[in-house]
Amino acid sequence: LLALQCKKDENFPQWYTDVIKLSEMIAYYDISGCYILRPWSYKIWEMMQDWFNVEIRKLGVDNCYFPLFVSQDRLEKEKDHVEGFAPEVAWVTKSGDADLAKPIAIRPTSETIMYPAFSDWIKSHRDLPLKLNQWSNVVRWEFKYPTPFLRSREFLWQEGHTAHATYDDAQVMVMQALDLYRRVYEELLAVPVVRGYKTEAEKFAGGHMTTTVEAYIQGSGRAIQGATSHNLGQNFGKMFDIKFQDEKGESQIAWQTSWGLTTRTIGVMIMVHGDDTGLVLPPRVAPIQVVIVPIISKKLPMEQAKPYCEAILQELEELGLRAKFDDRTMYNPGWKYNHWEQKGVPVRIEVGPRDIEQKQARCVLRYNGDKIDVNIDGIATILKDKLEDIQEKMFAKAKEARDSHVVQVTEWKDFVPNLELNNLMLTPWCGGEHEDWEEWVKTTSREESLKARGEEGEDEKTATSLAAKTLCIPFDQPELPEGTKCIASGKPATCWVLWGRSY
Numbered sequence: 169l170l171a172l173q174c175k176k177d178e179n180f181p182q183w184y185t186d187v188i189k190l191s192e193m194i195a196y197y198d199i200s201g202c203y204i205l206r207p208w209s210y211k212i213w214e215m216m217q218d219w220f221n222v223e224i225r226k227l228g229v230d231n232c233y234f235p236l237f238v239s240q241d242r243l244e245k246e247k248d249h250v251e252g253f254a255p256e257v258a259w260v261t262k263s264g265d266a267d268l269a270k271p272i273a274i275r276p277t278s279e280t281i282m283y284p285a286f287s288d289w290i291k292s293h294r295d296l297p298l299k300l301n302q303w304s305n306v307v308r309w310e311f312k313y314p315t316p317f318l319r320s321r322e323f324l325w326q327e328g329h330t331a332h333a334t335y336d337d338a339q340v341m342v343m344q345a346l347d348l349y350r351r352v353y354e355e356l357l358a359v360p361v362v363r364g365y366k367t368e369a370e371k372f373a374g375g376h377m378t379t380t381v382e383a384y385i386q387g388s389g390r391a392i393q394g395a396t397s398h399n400l401g402q403n404f405g406k407m408f409d410i411k412f413q414d415e416k417g418e419s420q421i422a423w424q425t426s427w428g429l430t431t432r433t434i435g436v437m438i439m440v441h442g443d444d445t446g447l448v449l450p451p452r453v454a455p456i457q458v459v460i461v462p463i464i465s466k467k468l469p470m471e472q473a474k475p476y477c478e479a480i481l482q483e484l485e486e487l488g489l490r491a492k493f494d495d496r497t498m499y500n501p502g503w504k505y506n507h508w509e510q511k512g513v514p515v516r517i518e519v520g521p522r523d524i525e526q527k528q529a530r531c532v533l534r535y536n537g538d539k540i541d542v543n544i545d546g547i548a549t550i551l552k553d554k555l556e557d558i559q560e561k562m563f564a565k566a567k568e569a570r571d572s573h574v575v576q577v578t579e580w581k582d583f584v585p586n587l588e589l590n591n592l593m594l595t596p597w598c599g600g601e602h603e604d605w606e607e608w609v610k611t612t613s614r615e616e617s618l619k620a621r622g623e624e625g626e627d628e629k630t631a632t633s634l635a636a637k638t639l640c641i642p643f644d645q646p647e648l649p650e651g652t653k654c655i656a657s658g659k660p661a662t663c664w665v666l667w668g669r670s671y
């Protein structure tokens with residue numbers, strides 16, 4: 169595969185698969201749903217980890233590491249909550265050719281692994297708050313169609329787990345974690361997100377309340393959950409006997425949170441920013457921000473180009489930029505241009521004979537193709553500023569694409585037509601839990617989508633994916649005029665909820 173087989177707006181799933189291969193981010197593996205993260209994507213994960221570790225340390229969170237395995241007894245401690253997930257739990261049943269006495273599960277998440285230890289460690293209010301995080305892999309044997317980064321059977325994540333003396337302290341932690349997630353997306357990945365609460369139907373059943381950051385993928389017209397932060401209330405404290413003596417010597421149950429961000433972040437960044445040439449990397453997370461390509465010919469032998477290029481490289485590195493001088497002789501400049509464009513490197517510096525004569529360099533910007541001739545005196549400062557400008561412009565462009573696809577809708581007749589326009593919809597909502605109006609919207613929006621497309625009885629997968637679901641109740645609520653009716657139930661609306669087709 170030397171170039172993308174299709175345009176981003178022709179066949180989005182195919183485009184995505186080609187981009188992650190061409191940019192050398194992913195390699196495939198013989199076990200379905202498992203992928204190799206090559207250095208080009210793993211370096212991005214490492215930069216997110218580095219940033220996140222600095223930030224959680226400021227919040228008093230310590231990193232730790234708990235075992236990969238969990239006994240069946242422990243995993244199934246919270247019977248009701250686990251049973252919904254049971255089909256996706258991976259089990260170890262043998263060692264060698266001998267059966268294990270009891271099967272052992274591979275962690276799909278670590279509550280049942282961590283919280284018995286929390287119960288041992290927390291006795292007094294002086295042991296609170298307890299704030300731990302772990303970077304690990306988790307395994308969930310998903311059956312939906314697997315997609316690298318977005319839905320894989322093993323993925324990398326961080327999971328934060330904290331315990332507090334009061335509900336309010338826990339809620340502060342929930343919101344601090346959520347804001348870190350917003351910043352990972354908006355400041356590092358240049359992807360705008362909507363922050364809000366999950367509805368009762370969509371929240372983590374084991375918790376008290378779930379908050380989320382939701383991104384918009386223009387290529388598919390779908391929303392995607394970017395990360396999630398839960399207020400667990402005292403649910404797990406009761407289940408795992410996590411109690412503490414308060415100042416008055418009274419026994420209290422701890423208030424907890426948990427929060428997670430996964431390698432799905434990388435897939436979101438690819439889908440939002442990629443174009444018909446390939447990956448377009450936000451400078452903040454680009455493993456290489458600037459690549460220098462010499463245009464070697466009889467007029468400019470490598471001996472003459474090398475010192476000139478190496479001087480530029482050194483100046484860039486001294487300013488903290490991640491730069492590379494591509495001095496390979498077996499590839500010509502055109503091949504190198506294509507290679508680094510497909511990998512999404514933000515800035516390419518071309519150095520030809522004329523550039524050296526005029527003590528300048530031709531800089532090409534990946535995100536919009538601009539070509540600028542820059543004096544090599546001070547080139548590093550100019551490019552450092554240019555990279556910051558690129559980061560801002562990429563965010564602004566993604567924000568415009570998202571904002572132009574969010575519409576307020578108050579009447580049901582406008583709901584599916586907007587789905588068909590790849591829009592997300594803010595609608596008045598009665599909070600519809602009790603009569604499960606959310607299920608009604610899912611079912612009805614799927615049926616009406618099929619009809620709108622003249623495809624009765626579409627195969628289950630597509631049909632389901634045509635259904636709209638609630639993404640969140642945005643923290644940022646528009647005015648809700650007195651007497652506004654819920655778009656589904658017609659009952660008095662209590663808030664605005666954001667709907668969309670989603671991943």
Ligand SMILES: O=C1CCCN[C@@H]1CCCn1cnc2cc(F)c(Cl)cc2c1=O
Nearest residue numbers: 250253256257276277327372426427428
């Ligand atoms: O979302 C987060 C943030 C990080 C820590 N965990 C929570 C809740 C995870 C929900 N969840 C998600 N998926 C699961 C899959 C499973 F197979 C089992 Cl047994 C349990 C779960 C499960 O509890």
Ligand SMILES: [Mg+2]
Nearest residue numbers: 253256308310
């Ligand atoms: Mg799941």
